[in-house]
Each structure stands twice: as C-alpha cells, then as structure tokens.
Amino acid sequence: MFTAVLLYGPAAGTLTVALDGLVISAWIARRRPDFHRALFNVAAPAVSAWCSAQVFFLVSGIRPLAEQPAPLDAILPSLVLFTVTYFGLNSWLIAIIIAVEKGENVWAVWRRGFIWLSLNYFCGASVAVLLIGSNRSIDVRFVGLIVPVLLVLYFTFKTTMQRVEDANKHVEQLNKLYLSTIETLAMAVDAKDQVTHGHIRRVQSYATQLARKIGIRDEHLLKAIEAAALLHDMGKLAIPEHILNKPGKLTPAEFDKMKLHASIGAEILSAIDFPYPVVPIVRHHHENWDGTGYPDGLRGTDVPIGARILSVVDCFDALTSDRPYRPRLSDEDALTILIERRGSMYDPLVVDTFVRVYRSISPEPSQSALSKEPPRTIAAPPAAQNPPSTRKDLNETADANGMLALYDLAHALAGNVSVADAGDIIAKHLKRLIPFSVCIFYLKDRNTDELEAIHAVGDRSTELLGVRIALGQRLSGWVAANRQTICNSDSALDLWDLDRPDLRSCLSAPLVFGDTLIGVLTLHSTEANSFSEDHRRIIDLASRTLSDTFRRSLDFDVTSRRDPLTGLPASDQLDQLLRAVSINTSDAVERSSLILIDVLGLAAITERLGTQAGNNALLHVVQQLRSGMRASDLLFRSGSDELVAFLPDSDTTAGVVLADRMREHMDEHPLVDGSGPLSTDLQFTCVPVPDGDYSLHEVLERARANARTAITLDACPVS
Numbered sequence: 001m002f003t004a005v006l007l008y009g010p011a012a013g014t015l016t017v018a019l020d021g022l023v024i025s026a027w028i029a030r031r032r033p034d035f036h037r038a039l040f041n042v043a044a045p046a047v048s049a050w051c052s053a054q055v056f057f058l059v060s061g062i063r064p065l066a067e068q069p070a071p072l073d074a075i076l077p078s079l080v081l082f083t084v085t086y087f088g089l090n091s092w093l094i095a096i097i098i099a100v101e102k103g104e105n106v107w108a109v110w111r112r113g114f115i116w117l118s119l120n121y122f123c124g125a126s127v128a129v130l131l132i133g134s135n136r137s138i139d140v141r142f143v144g145l146i147v148p149v150l151l152v153l154y155f156t157f158k159t160t161m162q163r164v165e166d167a168n169k170h171v172e173q174l175n176k177l178y179l180s181t182i183e184t185l186a187m188a189v190d191a192k193d194q195v196t197h198g199h200i201r202r203v204q205s206y207a208t209q210l211a212r213k214i215g216i217r218d219e220h221l222l223k224a225i226e227a228a229a230l231l232h233d234m235g236k237l238a239i240p241e242h243i244l245n246k247p248g249k250l251t252p253a254e255f256d257k258m259k260l261h262a263s264i265g266a267e268i269l270s271a272i273d274f275p276y277p278v279v280p281i282v283r284h285h286h287e288n289w290d291g292t293g294y295p296d297g298l299r300g301t302d303v304p305i306g307a308r309i310l311s312v313v314d315c316f317d318a319l320t321s322d323r324p325y326r327p328r329l330s331d332e333d334a335l336t337i338l339i340e341r342r343g344s345m346y347d348p349l350v351v352d353t354f355v356r357v358y359r360s361i362s363p364e365p366s367q368s369a370l371s372k373e374p375p376r377t378i379a380a381p382p383a384a385q386n387p388p389s390t391r392k393d394l395n396e397t398a399d400a401n402g403m404l405a406l407y408d409l410a411h412a413l414a415g416n417v418s419v420a421d422a423g424d425i426i427a428k429h430l431k432r433l434i435p436f437s438v439c440i441f442y443l444k445d446r447n448t449d450e451l452e453a454i455h456a457v458g459d460r461s462t463e464l465l466g467v468r469i470a471l472g473q474r475l476s477g478w479v480a481a482n483r484q485t486i487c488n489s490d491s492a493l494d495l496w497d498l499d500r501p502d503l504r505s506c507l508s509a510p511l512v513f514g515d516t517l518i519g520v521l522t523l524h525s526t527e528a529n530s531f532s533e534d535h536r537r538i539i540d541l542a543s544r545t546l547s548d549t550f551r552r553s554l555d556f557d558v559t560s561r562r563d564p565l566t567g568l569p570a571s572d573q574l575d576q577l578l579r580a581v582s583i584n585t586s587d588a589v590e591r592s593s594l595i596l597i598d599v600l601g602l603a604a605i606t607e608r609l610g611t612q613a614g615n616n617a618l619l620h621v622v623q624q625l626r627s628g629m630r631a632s633d634l635l636f637r638s639g640s641d642e643l644v645a646f647l648p649d650s651d652t653t654a655g656v657v658l659a660d661r662m663r664e665h666m667d668e669h670p671l672v673d674g675s676g677p678l679s680t681d682l683q684f685t686c687v688p689v690p691d692g693d694y695s696l697h698e699v700l701e702r703a704r705a706n707a708r709t710a711i712t713l714d715a716c717p718v719s
Helices: 002-006 010-029 035-060 072-102 107-115 115-132 140-192 197-214 219-231 233-240 250-257 258-271 279-284 303-321 331-340 349-360 400-413 419-433 476-483 532-557 571-584 602-609 611-628 652-668 698-707
Strands: 438-444 450-458 468-470 487-490 504-512 516-525 593-600 636-640 642-647 680-688 717-718
Touching: 002 010, 002 072, 002 115, 010 035, 035 072, 072 107, 072 115, 072 717, 107 250, 115 140, 140 219, 140 331, 197 219, 197 303, 197 349, 219 279, 219 303, 233 258, 250 258, 250 400, 258 279, 279 303, 303 331, 303 349, 331 349, 419 450, 419 532, 438 476, 450 476, 450 516, 468 476, 476 487, 476 504, 476 516, 487 532, 504 532, 516 532, 571 642, 571 698, 593 611, 593 652, 611 636, 611 642, 611 652, 611 680, 642 652, 652 680
Parallel strands: none
Antiparallel strands: 438 450, 438 516, 450 468, 487 504, 504 516, 593 642, 593 680, 636 642, 680 717
C-alpha cells in the first residue's frame, strides 16, 4: 500500500488496500459470513489509506514518484506523518467498532489490541522506501533483496501473534482459576447461611448489570464488582450460626458481632492477590451515603462505587426474598424502602438508576444458583452432617409398635381430653420414638396470630409455659408461617430470651389440619445435631395425626364439663375415652389400666367439721394424687368420694407400683387445719381396661363384683 501510494498516488493505494480487505473478508467469511463485517473490512482501511495519502502529498508538496522523482529528504518527514495518520485512522476505526459491539472502553480496546501493531506499519513504510528510494520504479534486483526481509517480518509477526495467543490463554486460565476460587468461596458462604441460599448469585447478576447501566466501562472494575458480589458475605464464615441464622431481631451485642463480617471478609480476601479491586468493595458494602455505616464510617463518594452499587442490590434482593422472620416483600414495597433510604443510606444516582432499570436486569431463575452444584458435605443443612447411613424403612428405623400406639392414642384422645392431658400422653409415647429433653406444644392463638406454649414436658418445662411467638419469628414461628419442618437448628434461635444454654438442637414440625394451622410441635435436645432424618420423617408423619387431636382438644377445653370443685374432668369424659381406646387400640399396643380410688371417711369429716372442711380435704387428696402420678396419667372424678386414674399403655403391675407411690406421697404431705391433722383413708383398686365396647360403669361394677380379679391395696390411712 505504501509503495503504491508513493509511486502512483492515493487512488492506487486505496485500491490496493481495498483488494487486500476483500481477500481477508472472503477468508473470514468461511467461518463467519457476515456482509456488514466484510463491508467494514474493505471500507475502513480504504478510507484510512485515502485520507492519509492525501495528507502525505499535501504536506510534502510532491507528485507521485512515477510521474516526477523527488529526493529522499523530501519524502521521509512526510512519510512518517503518512504512517502515523494511516495507523491512527485504521486502528481507531476498528477499535471504535469493537468497543461499541462489546460495550467496552474504546481507549482500553485500542491500547490492548492495536498500539503494539504500530511497529508493523513503520516496517511497511521502511520497506517501501527501500523498494523505490533509488530507482523511483520497482527494480527486480531490489525485490530479491526485500522478499527475505518481508518473510522475516511475516514469520516474526506470526510468532509474536502465537506468543500473544499463548499469553491470552494463560490469562484466560488465570481468570478461570480466580473464578473457580471465587465460586468455591461463594459455595462456602452459601452453605453457612442456608437461609440466603441463591442470594449471592442474584446479587451478582443485579450488580454487574446495574454497573453497566450507570455507565461503568472499566473492565477491571466490572470484574471486581462481579467477584465482590459473590464474596461480599465471606466474613459470615466467622459469625456464630446462632446469630447468623437467628430468625428475629438481633440484640445490640449480637448486631455488633454481625457487623464484623464486612471487615473480616476483607481480611480473608486480602490474602488472595486479585488483579482487580475486590477487597475494598467487600469491606465497604455496608457503608452509608451519610457516613453512618460500618466498618469505617465513610460517606458520599469516598465509598467505592462498587460498594455503593452492591449495597443497593443486596438490600433489594434481601427484601424480596423469604426470611425465617418475615415473608418476602413485593417489588413495589422493596423499591419504596430503597427510595426512602435514598440520600441517607444509599447513593441517589444508584437508587434512581436501579428503580428505572430493575425490571430489565432481573436475573433469570436459572441465575439464582451457583454455576456448580455445591458439594453435599458442604451445602447440606445441619441434619445431613450426621454420619451417613443408608435409608431404611420406617419399620426398621423406628419402633413400629410405638408409632402404632401413637396413632391409636391420638385417635382415642381426640375430643376426649384437654390439651394438657393430650400433651402429656403424646409426649410420653413420642419420646420412645424420638429422644428429646423438652417437648413444647405451641398452639395458635385464634385472636392474635401468635403461637403460645400451651403445654411443655421435660426438664424445667414449667419455665416455658406461656411463651408467645409471633408467626414468622424465631424458629417455631418460622415453621408455623412456612409450614415446613426444620431439623437440628440451634435451640438458642427459639429460646434466646430464656436461660436454657443446656438445649442445643431442636426439631420442629407444624400441626396443620386441612388448610388450618393448629400450632407447632417443637422438640429440644441437650446434644448438638441430635435428631436424624428418621426422626424428621417420624415427626412429619405424626404431626398429621396430632393436628386433629389438638384441634379437638382445644374444643374440649372450651366445651367440656368439669367438676366445679376439683376441676377434674367428669366421669362421662372418662367413659368416652374408654370407648375410644377400646375401638382404636390395636393388639400390638399394651392395654391400659384404671385405678379406682375410694376416699374413705370424707363424709365423716364433712359431718364433723362442715362442708368447707370436707371440700378442703378432697382438694388436698386430689393435689397430692396428681403430684404422685406420671405426666401421662389422667385423673377423673367419678363420684362424691370416688376418683379414677387412667393409666395409658400400662398394665396392672405398673398400676400397683403407681398406687403405692401415690400412697407414699400422701403420707409425706398431711392436711392440717386449725384443729390439727385431718384423717381419712384411701383404698386403691387396680383393674385392666378390658377388650370390647364397655362403658365405665360396667368396668367399675365388674371390678367391684369380682374382687378376685382386681388387685386391691389395703386401706391407706392418711393423716
């Protein structure tokens, strides 16, 4: 091209380079046949050659050398300008098109891809001078000398390009290594914080696209934002899980510890020599526009632009995602909150741009997960961290008879006993299947949308009664709101305001009847990760049956007829319970038994000291009997001086032992009034609950009539 211009003028050089572009376009078209690309490849160098050639002849003041020879001194200065102009026009036209097509910075594209090619242009101009500098025409002898130089230039160029390609591959491999490192670290964060699974990938998509919408074109900064979005919560690896996964408001001390995750994350990542500024973005993504953020209290534009972008999209995705302590917000509600914080927490420019474009940059559902599936041993929830075991049938992993007993008793108790009585019996049988330290029955308050701990069984269980949890709050509230079972979560997340450091893991399941939430059944253990997947399946199965039991027990508490003096359920309730047990109990379940308790001498006390004294004596007897009974046993009043204890899943031998314990308890706690101890006698008669549909009256009459088949303890004097 240089030779053609020097000898024959701009037209010859333009035609030469146009033909060259046409040949190259035809070669490229075999791989990528695009007409507009071919047109550009012909036009851009041709326009550059014509313009630069005109500049050469205008500045030099000479004519084409084939028409009028000129001295070398007149050619060389203008030839340098010619070369610079041609290189500048041609390289910048191509760089502009590439930058527009890829959305990159033009200067960065030109500097990266073209500046080093300038040597090739100057070599071409030098060869042209050698060809025609002496003869003003192409001499065959000179061609013979120049061709080896051209070959050397070509192979040097080819070798250089291969080295550049190798260097680019090396850079690409390094980028893949960085990306793999980032992905691995991100999976670790994702595994630690199960609540926010998928959050970091969505934030990454939002952040990188929002950065481009704002006008960021620096590739290093864009890559830094892309990496920082994945790693912004890296410091959470150092935050205790009971704080990290707490489904409720953090205490000031807990929040101070949570705030450390920004600086800790930056310290962890500073050990990696990132080729772009990732660490500052991670460190400052919780800084506020007005300077009230953490860890350094930066304000305004002192906060890195990547951190300002990240804080906005991080907040938006958190607000529009489900959390244990609240359901997700709508996009409109989340945007309203961002706008309210505009100028105080967040950069106004970033908020305004996000509000305008958020729909167009919303990630696809497939972008919500990491590109690689996290290893099961890392990303599995705490329950899966137990030693692996092959899945077994329920009959192999749990006591099938125990499950059957639980089903039968749940059906038998439904509508026949109070919530407290049902809870005691169910907890006793459930403990055979799932070892626990504390069992809490939360029932939904029909008026306030709260859970109330209506009954608890286990160590220091009375401290837990009456605890109220709003739906969506803490663990049990989250289970109620989402109607999902959780396994092996930290008990501190549910009982953080109670002094129960002994409880370390919990298993919680919703009690749902049809579409109605009845409550939540939560089990706590003193051991970490105490519950297995088998336990989870058992409580899932059991909760479906127990939901109806507690639903009807609630109605029983409202409508049941109780003895006005003692508060005990009446004998007709026991009669219904016996019929239900007889119908529902299978052969695999141990039969229940009854203890008849006759209060002898009660009438004499009433006659001698008055009605109030007699009532006090009976109340004292009831109180001491219940103190000596087990949690799962029920006490009924069947007559003016007769009580009946129902012992579920217990034979008469157990009944004798229990009656003896009640007698000892009475001996240890005498009733004393103003005139001294009141004396009465108690007689215990233990009988099994027979098979078949028998009424309570028939059971008691048969027991009394056939004393030989009953086990009767001697009359027990109580002073």
